[in-house]
Amino acid sequence: MGCSLLNGEEFSSQTFKKIQCPGERLEAKEFYECQFIDGVFTEATFDRCRFIDCTFQGCDLSLARVPGCTFRGVTFEKSKLVGIDWTQAVWGRKQGLLNSAAFVECTLNYSTFIATEMPRLRLTKCVARDVDFAEATLTSADFTGTDLTDSRFWQTDLTEADFTGASGYAISATLNTLKKTKFSLPEAISLLYSLDIVLSGDEDRV
Structure with missing residues (x-):
């Protein structure tokens, strides 16, 4: 056709x-x-x-x-949906939208969402490697079960976002807004790498 x-x-x-x-x-x-x-x-x-x-x-x-x-x-x-610059589109408050988009079991590698306003974005069970979410507003977003290897989060508002079952992400707790954001173990341990702390193993305990 x-x-x-x-x-x-x-x-x-x-x-x-x-x-x-x-x-x-x-x-x-x-x-x-x-x-x-x-x-x-x-x-x-x-x-x-x-x-x-x-x-x-x-x-x-x-x-x-x-x-x-x-x-x-x-x-x-x-x-x-590989290599798409979603910043060219109209999202979020600019249109007064409550629900912007849902991606389910999709491949979005090498895409860009920089500074987009996409509250309630749904990105579930996807492969989203090397995707740029810097400065985006992703409040209440759903990333459950998604592979986020090498994706970038910087100055991103992730308030009440859900990363349960997501993998590969590297999210700084100091350079992003994390309020009531959901994570699951063991992936959530990566959040500690951005903090100025020292972790001691069991072998160091007295």
């Missing part, structure tokens, strides 16, 4: 299966309650598009560009 999205400006309650749009440019398209299943959007450009209550399942959006795009209530499931 070709890229039928090039025809039309507004789409509502439609299901697009195995649509092929690699490298295509889509401008000012609006999607409401649409489903994208097994679609290919590698290196595509979504310029000022709106996605409201949409779902992407098993899609490949690697290296896609999203300048000026609005996402509200969008869910990505088992999709590949």
